[in-house]
Amino acid sequence: MTEKTDNNVSSSRILQGITRLQNVAAVWVLIAAVIVAIIMSKTETALVPLWFLAMAAGFTLQRSRFCFASAFRDLFLFGNSQIMKGILFGLAIATIGFAINMFKQVPFPAFGVMPQEANILPVGPSTIVSGLMFGFGMVLSGGCVSGSLYRMAEGYVGSWVTIGGVIIGMGLLSQTWNWWWNAVISESPLIWMPTSLGYGGAVILTLLGLLATFLFVTWLESRSGIYIPQATKETLPNETFDGKLASIWRSVFIKGWPATVGGATLGGIVVLMYMVHMPWGVTGELARWANYAMTAINIPPPTLLGLSDIGGCAGRADESGLFTHTFAVTVGLLPGALVGALFSREFKLRFPRSPKRYAQSLIGGIIMGYGAGLGIGCTIGAFFSSVPSLSVSAWLFAASLAGGAFLGVQAIKRIG
Amino acid sequence: MELDVRGEICPYPMMKAVEAMKKVNGSESVVVITDHAPCLDTIPPQAIRNGYTYEVEETGSPEWRITLNPKGEK
Numbered sequence: 001m002t003e004k005t006d007n008n009v010s011s012s013r014i015l016q017g018i019t020r021l022q023n024v025a026a027v028w029v030l031i032a033a034v035i036v037a038i039i040m041s042k043t044e045t046a047l048v049p050l051w052f053l054a055m056a057a058g059f060t061l062q063r064s065r066f067c068f069a070s071a072f073r074d075l076f077l078f079g080n081s082q083i084m085k086g087i088l089f090g091l092a093i094a095t096i097g098f099a100i101n102m103f104k105q106v107p108f109p110a111f112g113v114m115p116q117e118a119n120i121l122p123v124g125p126s127t128i129v130s131g132l133m134f135g136f137g138m139v140l141s142g143g144c145v146s147g148s149l150y151r152m153a154e155g156y157v158g159s160w161v162t163i164g165g166v167i168i169g170m171g172l173l174s175q176t177w178n179w180w181w182n183a184v185i186s187e188s189p190l191i192w193m194p195t196s197l198g199y200g201g202a203v204i205l206t207l208l209g210l211l212a213t214f215l216f217v218t219w220l221e222s223r224s225g226i227y228i229p230q231a232t233k234e235t236l237p238n239e240t241f242d243g244k245l246a247s248i249w250r251s252v253f254i255k256g257w258p259a260t261v262g263g264a265t266l267g268g269i270v271v272l273m274y275m276v277h278m279p280w281g282v283t284g285e286l287a288r289w290a291n292y293a294m295t296a297i298n299i300p301p302p303t304l305l306g307l308s309d310i311g312g313c314a315g316r317a318d319e320s321g322l323f324t325h326t327f328a329v330t331v332g333l334l335p336g337a338l339v340g341a342l343f344s345r346e347f348k349l350r351f352p353r354s355p356k357r358y359a360q361s362l363i364g365g366i367i368m369g370y371g372a373g374l375g376i377g378c379t380i381g382a383f384f385s386s387v388p389s390l391s392v393s394a395w396l397f398a399a400s401l402a403g404g405a406f407l408g409v410q411a412i413k414r415i416g
Numbered sequence: 417m418e419l420d421v422r423g424e425i426c427p428y429p430m431m432k433a434v435e436a437m438k439k440v441n442g443s444e445s446v447v448v449i450t451d452h453a454p455c456l457d458t459i460p461p462q463a464i465r466n467g468y469t470y471e472v473e474e475t476g477s478p479e480w481r482i483t484l485n486p487k488g489e490k
Contacts, residue, residue: 018477065454070426077427078434078462142425156425225465256457346453346478353423412427 019345026342033335043323049276050325054332057269057280061150061333062340063252064262068379069138069147072405079224081217086259088210088217090267091387095210097271098279098388099203102194109194117278118389121310121376123396124188126180130375130382131397133367135404138379140411141165141364145378146282148365149330150337155349158361163286165365166372170283171290173373174301180374181305190310191392202390209395210387253343270385277325279389281381283372285330290369310376356415371404418447421455422479430458433484437466442486451479459484 033055040047060066064086071083102115114120121127138144141162143151148166151159193202257265270280291301341347352358372378375397377386383401386394419436421429429450436446446468448459456472459482463470468484475481 065457348451348478350423350451
């Protein structure tokens, strides 16, 4: 018994030491991020708010352990819908925010004009193929693009492999995009609900769709058995001012956030990003890197047809220079997530033990990258920013994601 | 039964914990050692669904020991 107590004392001392070290590191990361923001402001001032909003998004993803892959996967795997409900909640908030912003840009949608930066994407067979590939890939690799990005910052080496795979997959897509464009996508319409329904009808239909999805996932969850969480013991003294502050610090920086808080915060962040310039998306920047890499090894991608008429992520892949809007909203996620991981002592370099996990990360990443390129966005750009854009494509993409995730679950059950 | 799933990410820690709970079938406790924070949200609901109580102990930075006890024992 005494031995155990001694162990606890020394390990808690080590824990305290690590805590201090990680807090100091977190402050340095924040300082570095501010310096990067100052440098970026010389290129364009709009980059600064986008950069900090992306940091807030990365922090939120890390704190609420928000994982789009698990939101879809765990519906089938365990009948768990916590994160999916958080997503639906965030989408409801973003839908209203986006509608107000789009109304300012296009007050009379019936004339057929669409807001330029909104993520309104083609609806057609390619939407289904991209959703299936993306959904399958994200379950196989263990995270979607945004999930793998924030896990990169948390020190998951498998996620670095996944992002490498995503870039390879996007390169493969760039090389084959024109075939898809000529055969399929050029015939696929961009369907924006307000054109025929007006803003009121489109917002109501979208909110009803979210409500119906909420009821559906609740039903799925109840089929696997209801559970009541155990009451958690709060041991911190709350009476004093210091105690209260410590308790607030703990719930923001140490404990994981509930999924609904994470979803609502992300919903607010995408609205703010759209107000600054464009909705959130993380695949445009990775597509740009894929194109740079292919150019560097002398297999530059062909001129991609049709993309200049479509908004969303890939439409900006041809921007040049280091500090672009896609750079700010994508790379900004990393310091945000790193700060979250350091303050909560969740940063650690983690190497998968089994070689087959590396293969899963790479292959899943390649399939997911190809799907993200084809769908002109990932779970963020083609889904989380696209549903509030009142685009029909987002719903077809989401249903296909669920289908792909279902297939992915069958695969990982066999891999073990 | 002790289950060391350090280095594994979602959904494997949870999948393996559920497998282990089914394997011992309530005859003994299952201890899951993990460095993956999302497990703290995903394993407890599965423990309850399988008729276990859970106890989470922070043992490292970041490392947790989740003890799953069959209900009725303890």
